[in-house]
Amino acid sequence: MTDPASARPEVPRGRAVLVWSVALSAYIAAVFHRSSLGVTGVDAAHRFEVSAATLATFSVAQLAVYALMQVPVGVLLDRYGSRRLLITGGALMVAGQLCFALATDVRLAVAGRVLVGLGDAMSFISVLRIVAYWFPGRRNPLLVQLTGTLGQLGAVLGAVPLVALLHHTGWTTAFLTAAGLGAAVLLVAAAAVRDSPHPGTRPATGASPAADRGRLAAAWAHPGTRLGLWTHFVTQFSGTVFALLWGFPFLVQGQGLTPTAAASLLTVMTLAMLLAGPAIAYLCSRYPRRRSVLVFGITGLTAGIWTVLLVWPGPAPGWLLVVLVLILALNGPGSMIGFDYARTFNPVSRIGSATGIVNVGGFVASILLILAVGVVLDLATPSGQEAPALAAYRWAFAVQYVLWAVGAVQVLRWRNAARRHDGGPAASTSRPEAVPARPGGGRFASGSDRWRRRPPGDAAVRRRRRGAPTRTRRRS
Template identity: 55%
Template sequence: MSEAPTARAVWLVWGVGLLTYMVAVFHRSSLAVAGLAASERFDISASQLATFTMLQLLVYAGMQIPVGLLVDRFGSRSVLLAGTVLLVVAQTGFALAESYPVALLARTLVGIGDALTFICVLRLVSRWFPSRRVPLVTQLTGTLGQLGALGAAIPMTWALSRWGWTPAYLGAAGLGLALAVAALLVVHDSPDGRNLRGPRMSLSAAGASLVASWSHPGTRLGFWMHFTTQFSATALTLLWGYPFLVRGEGRTPHEAGLLLSLMVVVVMVSGPVLGLLIGRHPWHRSSMVLGIVAAIVAAWTVVLLWPGEAPLPVLVVLVLVAGVGGPASMIGFDLARTSNPVERLASASGIVNQAGFTASLVLVVAIGVILDWQTPGDSTAYTPEAFRWAMSAQYVLWGLGALQIWRYRRQARAVIDRTQLEAGVLA
């Protein structure tokens, strides 16, 4: 396209990209409501069931840099289509699987297909929207994309109870097929062309691109922002929030569920607000992140030092403040965007996206190890004191992350032109 795109065309391309990402999140989360059914179908233990989720997340994190390189080489449209088709194949395989190894392979492919979507949509946002709108639309993408997780809860629960395992997961696969057709018809890599290709990359060229991205202090600053802000909320929502609130803080299951749901609400509200703020004040992005991290640390400190069980209002403050960490992690992508040329944007985003998931997995494992150390041999006997020790592992990650943010913030500000940044020239 040589002419400037209409607003309708811009939002249509983004809308299809967003829906594709939402469906990827739906596929990622579709096992959350099927744990008991999966245990019965594959005759597996709780630890084997947990392997599905952990392997899927490990694959997702490990694929971020390769996916970034693929998007820089082949464009968002092609990689997005490949990811969507792979998710269809993976969910179909999961629907038909009757053995644990086959099911494990299918969930691994879900992780790969999932990894192929988000960076593609970020690249589309940077190509189609004016620079000043990119932070807001990026936040909207991350925030609204999580509706896929909510969509996986009620519809999949209903489908599993009404239709059974195979029809329910085949229906889920059908969603991906519909989005693949929509992406094929609607999505263009940029207003200037349907398919944009980067230069051919040898292994040495790919390595040089990654080194160039990582060498810019802005990319490193974005990496450590993502690392430091995301893990607390992710660990709570992924695995440890419910047991911490019930066994560590004496809340009822109903109260624990409401508190964790409240975290989803604050993510959806705070994301667009942060997007507007960083669009208007890009020079102060690191200050916003440091302030949010300080608030998260303060909220956790009050809860962990509270004599006995923390009151419900204190726990409400904790989940509200920790929940903001999810949207705050998206600020790291904006640092990658304004610190790298467009031909390296996807690979730089992949570097950043790896950080938070790595920190989250480290924390999830560390909490489990510390709980087992404090209550050896009996997972039903986790005590409030054991949870205080376990949740204190976060301070190590916060300390490391805050130190690195402060370090690279100074380096990034030394090489970034503030006037150009605030004028929207850097994109």
């Protein structure tokens, strides 16, 4: 597979938007399948007669497979392309929902979540690869954010509508309906999605394993890729765990809300993501060298609102819970900054490998938090008490501070390493987050040369060649 040449004309916008929209619908379906357990966690605990820690294994099994498969899926994506992986992933998720619908014991239910996690692992990064190939680089930050945020519409379908369907028709009918929805989207994706608009950029299906390992090693070796991984780690886990599993029980059992009110708050959180995504995308495009400011800002806001909530005496007022979900809505769009690092620091020929590496971060953190919350809830809940109390949830969610501390330190570490890698010592004071320039790319290059700024010294060099006086730029 070769990189798209920057000299190629842009693809007709209508055709590109159609392909992306259909691929996006496949990702929306994946988020729906992924989040379907979050709002049915209480029902699942009753159906399978399991404790909080055992219920956590359902989500952990799903997320563990998702995280473990990211790097292998990234390599497969570079080799086989987005279309094949979207079709395969969709089929696996449909099979997983069928298992979950028919399960009457824990083993089959866990098997169903494993299949959902395996299929889900193939969805998001496949859509990001389509964005890289079908759209010019100047639109990439916006399209990546729109993919991540619009994909959360699947969580909206997995909240109030699924809860209503579950309570009116029963467990089996609700999840059979979910499987049918996934099958319909799968058929549309198979008919409409194509890997690339250019014949010369077809996946390298004949590539050798050595070439795959070389792309993966090169992606991992670049500190910008690891900066993306830890960015994804530190920004994503709090909102993901809240939406995926523990938010609904926390609101119902800990805060005393009705199931409908709790599901509505999760829906507000998802809708807020739709507004936050484009705003963060604009800031990333406008200030690409200051993206880590956004990362630390989002992390600080999230830790701050949880601090207020955990020290609040008694159940929190409604307005504070609304503020919580609005700030947690920034977590998903904030984690997309990690993929922007992967895109700007890697050529498109290894974008699948780099994106897969980045996507591991947030889901590893989410797995750790899901397990920790389940264990702490069991330890903090007295024997014989049916549901955890608010105090137990406070202790459980306090585990997040450890993950925030580790992630923030690593983001600082790899941001500094990326400075040195791309600009040398001088760059560490003037270019906090270098956006690598590539030959042949102007201010806004397209294709594999995606959005780039000219190196800061170019203007001064041209003035010296013309004999004009150079200007001294003040470093801030």
